[in-house]
Amino acid sequence: MTLAPPAPATAAEEPPQSLRITYDDGLTDRTATVRVWRGDGTGGRLVDYAVPLQEGMVVLDAIHWIQANRAPDLACRWNCKAGKCGSCSAEVNGRPRLLCKTRVEDAGGPDGQVVVQPMQSFPIVRDLVTDVSWNYEVNATIPPFTPAAGDAAPFVIPEADLVRVEEYRRCIECFLCQDVCHVLREHRATDRFVGPRFLVRIASLELHPKDTRDRLPLLRAEAGIGYCNITKCCTEVCPEHIKITDNAIIPLKERVADREFDPIRALWRRLRPLPMAAWAAVAPQGPAEEDPAEKGAPPELPPG
Amino acid sequence: MTVEVDTEVLVIGAGGAGMRAAIAAAEAGCQVVVASKSLLGKAHTVMAEGGIAAALGNVDPEDSWEVHFGDTMRGGAMVNNWRMVELFCQEVIDRVIELEQWGGVFSRTGGGLISQRAFGAHSWRRLAHIGDRTGLELIRTCQDRLVHTQGIRVLMEATLTRLLTDGDRVAGACGYRRASGEPVLIRAASVVMATGGWGRMYRITSNSWEGTGDGAAMAFLAGAELKDMEFVQFHPTGMIWPPGARGILVTEAVRGEGGILRNREGERFMVRYDPVKKELSSRDVVARSIFKEVQAGRGSPHGGAFLDITHRGPSAIRRALPSMVDQFSSLAGVDITKEPMEVAPTIHYTMGGINVVAETGATTVPGLFAAGEVAAGLHGANRLGGNSLGDILVFGRRAGEAAAVDAHTLRRPPAPSRLQAEAEWRMVFEPLERECGESPFALHRELQEAMQSGAAIARTEASLRETLATIEALRERAGRMAVPGGPAYNPGMSTARDVHFMLIVSEAIVRGGIERRESRGSQWRLDYPERDPELGTLNFVARQRDGQMAVLPVAIPPMPAPLQELAAGETRVAATALADAADLRAQRHRGAPAGGRRP
Numbered sequence: 056m057t058l059a060p061p062a063p064a065t066a067a068e069e070p071p072q073s074l075r076i077t078y079d080d081g082l083t084d085r086t087a088t089v090r091v092w093r094g095d096g097t098g099g100r101l102v103d104y105a106v107p108l109q110e111g112m113v114v115l116d117a118i119h120w121i122q123a124n125r126a127p128d129l130a131c132r133w134n135c136k137a138g139k140c141g142s143c144s145a146e147v148n149g150r151p152r153l154l155c156k157t158r159v160e161d162a163g164g165p166d167g168q169v170v171v172q173p174m175q176s177f178p179i180v181r182d183l184v185t186d187v188s189w190n191y192e193v194n195a196t197i198p199p200f201t202p203a204a205g206d207a208a209p210f211v212i213p214e215a216d217l218v219r220v221e222e223y224r225r226c227i228e229c230f231l232c233q234d235v236c237h238v239l240r241e242h243r244a245t246d247r248f249v250g251p252r253f254l255v256r257i258a259s260l261e262l263h264p265k266d267t268r269d270r271l272p273l274l275r276a277e278a279g280i281g282y283c284n285i286t287k288c289c290t291e292v293c294p295e296h297i298k299i300t301d302n303a304i305i306p307l308k309e310r311v312a313d314r315e316f317d318p319i320r321a322l323w324r325r326l327r328p329l330p331m332a333a334w335a336a337v338a339p340q341g342p343a344e345e346d347p348a349e350k351g352a353p354p355e356l357p358p359g
Numbered sequence: 360m361t362v363e364v365d366t367e368v369l370v371i372g373a374g375g376a377g378m379r380a381a382i383a384a385a386e387a388g389c390q391v392v393v394a395s396k397s398l399l400g401k402a403h404t405v406m407a408e409g410g411i412a413a414a415l416g417n418v419d420p421e422d423s424w425e426v427h428f429g430d431t432m433r434g435g436a437m438v439n440n441w442r443m444v445e446l447f448c449q450e451v452i453d454r455v456i457e458l459e460q461w462g463g464v465f466s467r468t469g470g471g472l473i474s475q476r477a478f479g480a481h482s483w484r485r486l487a488h489i490g491d492r493t494g495l496e497l498i499r500t501c502q503d504r505l506v507h508t509q510g511i512r513v514l515m516e517a518t519l520t521r522l523l524t525d526g527d528r529v530a531g532a533c534g535y536r537r538a539s540g541e542p543v544l545i546r547a548a549s550v551v552m553a554t555g556g557w558g559r560m561y562r563i564t565s566n567s568w569e570g571t572g573d574g575a576a577m578a579f580l581a582g583a584e585l586k587d588m589e590f591v592q593f594h595p596t597g598m599i600w601p602p603g604a605r606g607i608l609v610t611e612a613v614r615g616e617g618g619i620l621r622n623r624e625g626e627r628f629m630v631r632y633d634p635v636k637k638e639l640s641s642r643d644v645v646a647r648s649i650f651k652e653v654q655a656g657r658g659s660p661h662g663g664a665f666l667d668i669t670h671r672g673p674s675a676i677r678r679a680l681p682s683m684v685d686q687f688s689s690l691a692g693v694d695i696t697k698e699p700m701e702v703a704p705t706i707h708y709t710m711g712g713i714n715v716v717a718e719t720g721a722t723t724v725p726g727l728f729a730a731g732e733v734a735a736g737l738h739g740a741n742r743l744g745g746n747s748l749g750d751i752l753v754f755g756r757r758a759g760e761a762a763a764v765d766a767h768t769l770r771r772p773p774a775p776s777r778l779q780a781e782a783e784w785r786m787v788f789e790p791l792e793r794e795c796g797e798s799p800f801a802l803h804r805e806l807q808e809a810m811q812s813g814a815a816i817a818r819t820e821a822s823l824r825e826t827l828a829t830i831e832a833l834r835e836r837a838g839r840m841a842v843p844g845g846p847a848y849n850p851g852m853s854t855a856r857d858v859h860f861m862l863i864v865s866e867a868i869v870r871g872g873i874e875r876r877e878s879r880g881s882q883w884r885l886d887y888p889e890r891d892p893e894l895g896t897l898n899f900v901a902r903q904r905d906g907q908m909a910v911l912p913v914a915i916p917p918m919p920a921p922l923q924e925l926a927a928g929e930t931r932v933a934a935t936a937l938a939d940a941a942d943l944r945a946q947r948h949r950g951a952p953a954g955g956r957r958p
Contacts, residue, residue, distance in 0.1 A: 078562075078563075078602070078605070079661060080602050109601070110602060111601020111603055111604065111691065112601070113604075116603040122850055122851070123800035124800075127798065127844070127849075127850065128843050128845075128851050128852075130847075130850060131850070132398075134567040135403070135406055135567045136607070137608065138682075138686060138689065139405050140401040140405050140406075141401070142397065142398065142401050156689045180847075181538075181848040182848070184538075184848050186538070188515070191398075194503075194506060199507040208457075209473065210460075210471075211470070211472060212467060214466065214467040214471070214474075217467065224464050224489070224495075228401075260462070
């Protein structure tokens with residue numbers, strides 16, 4: 056040290072005890088039985104843990120208590136513990152939930168038990184952790200935000216034009232909607248359907264007032280929007296309260312239907328490539344036959 | 360099976376700084392690997408709620424980068440790296456506009472421009488924001504940009520635990536994949552450290568599990584310097600009840616939107632501590648004021664203060680603070696549109712970190728760069744709200760570009776030491792081989808108790824010395840940690856490694872706290888309650904010396920006269936939304952034309 060410490064301002068140092076704040080841990084005299092699925096890709100079972108209940112305890116607190124006191128190797132993905140990152144997704148008593156926002160006391164079934172299992176739509180890594188990498192692969196296939204080349208910065212956009220987009224952008228990518236969606240969960244249609252999360256993502260781009268890309272062909276083909284039969288399960292589990300079905304999927308379905316299935320538009324599409332001179336010859340023939348592939352419902356899902 | 364990867368630039372950490380660095384390095388023509396402990400888009404950046412401070416002047420045209428410079432220097436109690444502050448205040452404006460060009464969505468002004476809100480110790484309404492989830496918007500925007508940038512490979516849930524060297528140069532890093540526990544070895548021509556801050560060594564913190572200081576500790580062990588480590592920010596408003604929610608952040612935007620702090624007696628106590636700025640005083644001042652109220656017996660039932668926003672009315676609150684409404688109703692059963700929140704200070708941010716060159720983020724170790732919260736300098740002794748999201752964009756980009764240039768100048772492929780990697784893997788997996796020993800969770804808890812009691816918001820020489828002794832004792836026990844199970848996704852195993860990182864970083868915090876014998880910014884020494892002008896010209900820097908940590912004073916280079924002038928002013932109080940509304944009502948009452956608030 057080249058610096059001489061200046062004299063203390065107060066003669067007597069305060070004892071460190073005065074700095075200590077005692078915290079009320081809100082421990083109750085009750086315990087909860089938390090049944091946690093333990094295992095890996097080859098199989099597993101539910102293991103019971105008796106957890107002392109704290110006031111307002113959430114399921115993630117219970118998992119942490121188990122890790123610190125009973126099973127240090129209990130695998131559980133989590134980050135912020137504040138409902139903002141969407142990492143601690145799992146199923147509590149069969150319902151897709153964020154563990155950090157689910158209170159133990161609210162979660163308990165009639166017998167007071169809390170059953171915690173991993174998401175069922177994704178491959179198991181270990182215990183409560185699933186392999187959600189498929190979602191990131193899907194995201195990479197969606198064409199990014201593309202403003203017009205001449206659209207100068209900074210943008211001028213009225214607030215009203217962004218209200219819908221703001222709702223979609225609230226998504227924290229917890230993938231609970233992907234977990235609950237029966238097209239992914241029961242039919243395992245990951246090769247044909249991108250799931251609610253990425254329909255919301257596409258909606259956030261399609262409805263952005265400055266975006267110029269056309270993603271309707273993608274929606275109809277690779278994204279498989281036709282597979283959604285609007286059961287609204289995704290909306291029910293969304294922790295951000297995004298009205299996924301009503302505000303994202305249905306508007307997109309309407310756009311696809313308007314473009315692809317409207318007979319007058321279908322005719323226009325057929326005529327448009329023709330040179331003006333051909334108009335007279337083609338126009339009197341009446342509405343063109345629709346391509347069978349453009350008609351009707353999307354292909355049936357395989358059973359199971 | 361060891362996973363081996365070769366790349367030109369390795370970015371460790373995938374928060375805002377890491378992603379922005381990766382994009383910059385890839386755009387400069389480099390192959391880039393980004394390694395992240397978590398899934399992409401889950402980083403701590405999402406916890407930033409209030410906004411990005413940038414002198415766009417969309418709401419208050421009087422604002423400028425010069426005023427922002429003065430606010431930031433004064434907020435940081437003048438020990439900031441002034442060159443970093445200068446670059447930051449100038450460039451953050453472009454970074455915000457760039458984010459919008461990449462598809463980021465911000466709240467708008469009546470004229471359709473990016474709207475800006477008031478925040479603590481900013482002279483004008485300056486924070487570009489979207490509701491109270493600006494960090495999420497930033498990370499999602501960068502994430503989508505990154506995914507569609509050529510030349511970037513992302514390794515999710517790959518925990519890197521040691522920098523590997525080739526002679527005196529950093530040449531890669533090693534660690535393990537979380538899902539499988541497989542060892543990972545990455546050879547890289549240059550490395551950008553973007554691992555964020557550290558709050559997990561304290562008990563009451565708004566930090567996620569990731570905030571264990573790995574990046575700072577790894578850089579320190581590789582020979583880098585840690586600067587200003589004593590400066591740890593207490594966010595004045597964290598949740599305090601129920602116990603499980605303790606520490607979770609309550610955004611400063613609540614106060615920016617007009618929230619009022621009251622004590623048990625209903626008194627608006629900030630009027631006593633800072634009669635001008637009141638609730639919108641800087642974070643260190645507000646946090647200390649709450650602490651003092653509690654110490655004086657005027658705290659709320661669970662040892663904090665009441666934060667009241669109910670006067671704004673339910674619809675305005677739901678629009679401006681939707682995630683706060685949700686957070687309090689789901690976690691605490693409190694309807695913030697009808698009743699006040701109970702809040703207390705929580706460890707939130709670390710101003711200190713790796714010592715870097717302002718322009719490039721270069722550290723003292725060749726080949727190693729750092730950006731974002733893990734780097735020191737921009738925020739001095741106290742960070743202003745809204746300056747962290749801009750920090751990661753401005754300096755993430757600069758570090759990425761500099762790392763790309765550096766990688767291109769390297770004449771031979773990097774050859775990191777295999778011996779170092781093998782020693783590291785032994786350290787990572789060793790606790791799995793012990794039948795019995797210390798629990799990493801118990802050691803972590805003891806460290807948290809020690810740091811919270813002795814090195815938190817208020818400190819004394821004695822409390823810091825006592826904490827240092829505890830750290831030494833814990834370090835000895837940390838050599839005997841045992842964890843059951845195998846290496847695949849084993850939280851016990853990762854916590855065991857984190858304990859070592861946290862002990863190094865805690866030691867640096869405590870030693871810095873001891874050496875700075877004054878109160879400045881976030882450092883509040885009860886035994887030295889005043890600022891010492893002489894110490895205001897110094898930073899304290901931790902270096903390795905003979906295997907020990909030495910903390911030494913380093914003089915701050917003198918500030919050029921034009922900047923001195925900017926820093927000398929007074930921070931004014933920006934209008935809050937509440938004040939605007941009141942003004943507007945008053946004007947209507949007087950029959951003045953609405954909207955023309957300023958002369």
